[in-house]
Amino acid sequence: MKKLINEPDAVVDEMLAGMVDAHPDHLRRIDGTQVLVRADGPIDGKVGVVSGGGSGHEPTHGGYIGAGMLDGAAAGDVFSSPTGDEFERLVDAVDGGAGVLAVIKNYEGDVMNFETALELQAMEGAETAEVIVNDDVAVEDSLYTSGRRGVCGTILVHKAAGAKAAAGGDLEAVTAVAEKVIDNVGTMGMALTSCVTPEKGEPTFDLGADEIELGIGIHGEPGTERTEVMSADAVTAELTGRVLDDLAIEAGEEVITIVNGMGATPLMELYVVQRALGGILEDAGVDVWDSWVGDYMTSLDMAGVSITVCRLDAELKELLAAPADTPALTVA
Amino acid sequence: MKKLINEPDAVVDEMLAGMVDAHPDHLRRIDGTQVLVRADGPIDGKVGVVSGGGSGHEPTHGGYIGAGMLDGAAAGDVFSSPTGDEFERLVDAVDGGAGVLAVIKNYEGDVMNFETALELQAMEGAETAEVIVNDDVAVEDSLYTSGRRGVCGTILVHKAAGAKAAAGGDLEAVTAVAEKVIDNVGTMGMALTSCVTPEKGEPTFDLGADEIELGIGIHGEPGTERTEVMSADAVTAELTGRVLDDLAIEAGEEVITIVNGMGATPLMELYVVQRALGGILEDAGVDVWDSWVGDYMTSLDMAGVSITVCRLDAELKELLAAPADTPALTVA
Numbered sequence: 001m002k003k004l005i006n007e008p009d010a011v012v013d014e015m016l017a018g019m020v021d022a023h024p025d026h027l028r029r030i031d032g033t034q035v036l037v038r039a040d041g042p043i044d045g046k047v048g049v050v051s052g053g054g055s056g057h058e059p060t061h062g063g064y065i066g067a068g069m070l071d072g073a074a075a076g077d078v079f080s081s082p083t084g085d086e087f088e089r090l091v092d093a094v095d096g097g098a099g100v101l102a103v104i105k106n107y108e109g110d111v112m113n114f115e116t117a118l119e120l121q122a123m124e125g126a127e128t129a130e131v132i133v134n135d136d137v138a139v140e141d142s143l144y145t146s147g148r149r150g151v152c153g154t155i156l157v158h159k160a161a162g163a164k165a166a167a168g169g170d171l172e173a174v175t176a177v178a179e180k181v182i183d184n185v186g187t188m189g190m191a192l193t194s195c196v197t198p199e200k201g202e203p204t205f206d207l208g209a210d211e212i213e214l215g216i217g218i219h220g221e222p223g224t225e226r227t228e229v230m231s232a233d234a235v236t237a238e239l240t241g242r243v244l245d246d247l248a249i250e251a252g253e254e255v256i257t258i259v260n261g262m263g264a265t266p267l268m269e270l271y272v273v274q275r276a277l278g279g280i281l282e283d284a285g286v287d288v289w290d291s292w293v294g295d296y297m298t299s300l301d302m303a304g305v306s307i308t309v310c311r312l313d314a315e316l317k318e319l320l321a322a323p324a325d326t327p328a329l330t331v332a
Numbered sequence: 333m334k335k336l337i338n339e340p341d342a343v344v345d346e347m348l349a350g351m352v353d354a355h356p357d358h359l360r361r362i363d364g365t366q367v368l369v370r371a372d373g374p375i376d377g378k379v380g381v382v383s384g385g386g387s388g389h390e391p392t393h394g395g396y397i398g399a400g401m402l403d404g405a406a407a408g409d410v411f412s413s414p415t416g417d418e419f420e421r422l423v424d425a426v427d428g429g430a431g432v433l434a435v436i437k438n439y440e441g442d443v444m445n446f447e448t449a450l451e452l453q454a455m456e457g458a459e460t461a462e463v464i465v466n467d468d469v470a471v472e473d474s475l476y477t478s479g480r481r482g483v484c485g486t487i488l489v490h491k492a493a494g495a496k497a498a499a500g501g502d503l504e505a506v507t508a509v510a511e512k513v514i515d516n517v518g519t520m521g522m523a524l525t526s527c528v529t530p531e532k533g534e535p536t537f538d539l540g541a542d543e544i545e546l547g548i549g550i551h552g553e554p555g556t557e558r559t560e561v562m563s564a565d566a567v568t569a570e571l572t573g574r575v576l577d578d579l580a581i582e583a584g585e586e587v588i589t590i591v592n593g594m595g596a597t598p599l600m601e602l603y604v605v606q607r608a609l610g611g612i613l614e615d616a617g618v619d620v621w622d623s624w625v626g627d628y629m630t631s632l633d634m635a636g637v638s639i640t641v642c643r644l645d646a647e648l649k650e651l652l653a654a655p656a657d658t659p660a661l662t663v664a
Contacts, residue, residue, distance in 0.1 A: 002524040002544065004564040004601035004637060011604060014564075018603030021610035022591075022623040058599035192334040212334065232336040232346075259354075264596035266633050267390035269336035271350030272343060278353035291354040295627075301598050301635070305336060325664060332657060332664040 001201035003301070008198035012055045012077055019062055023327045026066045034082065035090045036062045037072035047165040047174045048072070048094035051103040051158060052087060053110050054079040056197070057218055060297045063328030064155065069162035070326070071100075078197050078300070079219045081109030087117035091128065099127035099171035103157050103178060105150030106134040107219075129171050131178040133157055135187045135308065137246040138215030138224050149217050152260045152297040152308045153185035156320065159329070163322035177319060181310060186243040189306030190235055191216045191223065191262065195299045214238060218262075218299040232269065236276035239307045244284065247311060251285030256292070256320060258308035263298035265305055270294065273305055289317060296328075333533035335633070340530035344387045344409055351394055355659045358398045366414065367422045368394045369404035379497040379506045380404070380426035383435040383490060384419060385442050386411040388529070389550055392629040395660030396487065401494035402658070403432075410529050410632070411551045413441030419449035423460065431459035431503035435489050435510060437482030438466040439551075461503050463510040465489055467519045467640065469578040470547030470556050481549050484592045484629040484640045485517035488652065491661070495654035509651060513642060518575040521638030522567055523548045523555065523594065527631045546570060550594075550631040564601065568608035571639045576616065579643060583617030588624070588652060590640035595630035597637055602626065605637055621649060628660075 005011045016034055020027045028039045035052075042048060051061045052074030061073035071094035074082035082090075091100050100121070104114045111132060118128045134145075135153030142149055161178040169177070191213045194203035197220065204220030207213055212235070215224030230238070249255065259274045261267070274293050281288050289312055297306075310316075324331040337343045348366060352359045360371045367384075374380060383393045384406030393405035403426035406414035414422075423432050432453070436446045443464060450460045466477075467485030474481055493510040501509070523545045526535035529552065536552030539545055544567070547556030562570070581587065591606045593599070606625050613620050621644055629638075642648075656663040 002541070002561055002635070004524070004567060004597065005604055006563045006565055011600065014607050015600050015603040018605070018607035018610070018625070022603070022606050022625045056598075056600065058603070063599075192336070209334070229334055231338045233338055235336060263598045264633065264635065265336065266388075266595045266630060267395075267627065268343065268347050268388065268632065271347040271354070271390070272337055273350070274354050275346050275350035278350070293350070293354045295599065298598060300600065301596065303334070303596065303633070323664070330662040330664055332655070332662055 001196055003198060005198055011198050012075060016075060026327055027062065030089055030093055033086050033089055034075040035072060035086055036065055037093050038065055041071050042094050042096040044096045045098050046096050047098045047169065047171050048096060048100040049103065049161050049165050049174065050090050050094055050100060052082050052090060053105050054081060056300045057297050059328035064158050064326050066324065066326030068166045068322060068324035069158050078199065081107065081113050084113040084116040087114050088120055091117055091121045091126065095126055099129065101161060101171060101174050101178060102130040103154065103161060104130055104132050105154055106132050106147055107144045127171055129175045131175060131182060133182055135185045137186045137242055138188050142217060143221045144219060151187045151189065151218055152258055152306050153187045153310065155296050156185055156310050157181045159324060160316055160319040163319040180316065184247065184311040185308060186246045187306050187308040188239045188242050189216050189262065189304060190214045190239060191302050191304035193303040195220050195302035197300065216304065218297060220299065232272045233276045236273050237280060240277055240280050243307060243309045247309060249286055249309065249311060254287045254289050254312045256290045256310050256312055257288060258292045258296055260297055260306045260308065261295040262302040262304040263295065264301045264303040270305060277307060333528055335530060337530055343530045344407060348407060358659055359394065362421055362425055365418050365421050366407040367404060367418055368397055369425050370397055373403050374426050374428035376428045377430050378428050379430045379501065379503050380428060380432040381435065381493050381497050381506065382422050382426055382432060384414050384422060385437050385439065386413060388632045389629050391660035396490050396658050398656065398658030400498045400654060400656035401490050410531065413439065413445050416445040416448040419446050420452055423449055423453045423458065427458055431461065433493060433503060433506050433510060434462040435486065435493065436462055436464050437486055438464050438479055439476045459503055461507045463507060463514060465514055467517045469518045469574055470520050474549060475553045476551065483519045483521065483550055484590055484638050485519045485642065487628050488517055488642050489513045491656060492648055492651040494656065495651040512648065516579065516643040517640060518578045519638050519640040520571045520574045521548050521594065521636060522546045522571060523634050523636035525635040527552050527634040529632065548636065550629060552631065564604045565608045568605050569612060572609055572612050575639060575641045579641060581618055581641065581643060586619045586621050586644045588622045588642050588644055589620060590624045590628055592629055592638045592640060593627040594634040594636040595627065596633045596635040602637060609639060
């Protein structure tokens with residue numbers, strides 16, 4: 001294993017320190033925790049929007065903290081859920097008096113620990129709500145979940161819910177927007193290589209020099225299908241077809257897409273995939289409102305890509321186009 | 333070799349198609365070329381700022397096209413200079429009547445072909461100027477250069493010169509700003525792994541499982557020193573020390589830094605490096621005005637990092653903070 005780290009068990013702490021060092025105007029770390037919150041928060045009278053989960057998916061989640069997106073995020077150890085206590089510190093820290101929405105990716109540890117934290121905060125008088133993101137169309141149940149996994153579509157939930165909260169929406173309205181994204185978004189991913197965790201130091205699954213894996217998760221879970229190396233066009237057709245089928249997207253509908261790198265994929269390759277995706281959607285008569293290409297939700301040093309499609313309406317377009325000012329995403 | 337591509341000799345064409353597909357509001361491709369220009373250009377009465385070079389460094393250069401940065405960029409084949417003809421098409425396309433500044437990274441092919449294009453355009457009446465970026469402190473001469481190589485510091489030249497042009501600066505003033513950045517910026521990089529070109533399909537240099545290479549370039553050139561694997565802190569100290577020495581940065585001076593991923597480096601690791609860099613500069617009494625962390629100038633699928641430091645004054649801070657709206661960099 002070769003990585004730019006120091007001690008493997010210090011990597012999350014040092015990463016968070018680096019994030020705050022680079023983005024002091026955006027991020028503040030709650031002392032003694034792995035929780036990052038808005039430097040200028042909590043915002044009085046605004047619904048707080050929070051997320052969190054294991055580390056290794058950067059810029060998810062801390063990179064999306066800032067005006068118009070998240071108010072804070074708890075970082076667990078690599079691929080491990082934050083504790084209930086850390087989630088509780090997070091919810092408490094961002095509560096500006098209008099309630100807090102927790103955006104939870106569907107993993108058993110995240111759901112259990114986040115829900116425990118929300119219950120405890122509610123007992124202390126906080127107004128709280130939750131949504132569970134489950135956009136991965138590759139699997140029905142998985143190694144770490146009952147039901148589908150939450151992956152890159154989560155970023156669109158952050159953006160839309162964050163914009164609604166910034167516009168003064170109440171907790172019910174912010175939650176409704178988050179649910180609308182979840183109802184209309186799907187993602188599927190693939191890997192050229194496994195990721196290597198700092199602690200283990202070796203691949204979490206083995207792939208031959210001429211093999212790729214479809215339907216992978218973001219925690220080194222093996223995928224649903226192993227095949228010989230395919231062209232970028234063939235990979236894109238496979239992933240996109242599965243997502244469009246799941247969402248039952250039809251000609252004339254309007255969508256946003258994300259071509260997301262898994263951590264070690266050059267941008268050159270992501271744009272080759274984008275070209276194929278654009279062609280498929282054009283042939284299908286689907287209207288593309290916007291296309292994001294880059295590393296939005298990664299899996300350490302995995303080489304691969306996921307494709308996200310989300311059906312849009314006028315409200316979601318307005319929210320996704322609204323200003324955001326975060327380390328990883330700026331919408332002017 | 334496993335890559336998300338189709339035919340290796342189509343990768344640049346397909347990447348450019350994907351860039352335009354994703355960013356139609358920003359980018360337009362000149363038919364029959366590998367030249368991208370601003371979708372809303374040329375801008376009447378504004379100095380055009382252009383760059384270009386071999387592909388494989390994405391988002392450099394096309395990703396920096398847009399208001400406040402570049403007016404256009406020519407993309408060569410992977411690690412190959414664009415032709416003189418393509419550079420000439422570029423310069424001609426962005427000329428809004430106030431002249432064109434070419435920002436050239438110091439590689440023999442780029443310099444020769446860009447200068448030929450500028451001479452031919454000047455003969456047709458265009459007002460042109462050039463600057464040559466040579467920020468790599470690792471080597472004095474190299475495989476592809478007389479003098480130092482141009483690497484990630486180039487992005488700061490694009491930003492400052494682009495902002496000066498957007499603010500109405502004339503060709504002389506825009507050129508002077510570019511020269512000021514070049515005089516005050518240094519970069520040094522290292523690799524955990526070699527890159528693999530689509531055409532060759534194998535590493536351009538061999539590194540053992542316990543070796544790293546310091547002083548690498550961005551075209552798969554071997555570095556200046558091969559060592560055993562070092563910690564992130566030790567790597568950061570080595571690179572930063574070399575850059576600070578070269579620039580003779582002293583306590584009390586103000587700088588901007590870039591921790592740049594080489595293409596396959598997870599953001600988690602870049603932030604671990606950022607933490608170390610911040611500590612070194614604090615200990616040295618250097619005042620950090622801003623810190624950029626991410627993939628700004630890559631070398632295909634190389635895992636590694638480069639560190640850029642640029643000394644600032646009031647003018648450069650104002651220009652770097654000015655608005656920019658490009659696919660890869662948004663300053664609101």
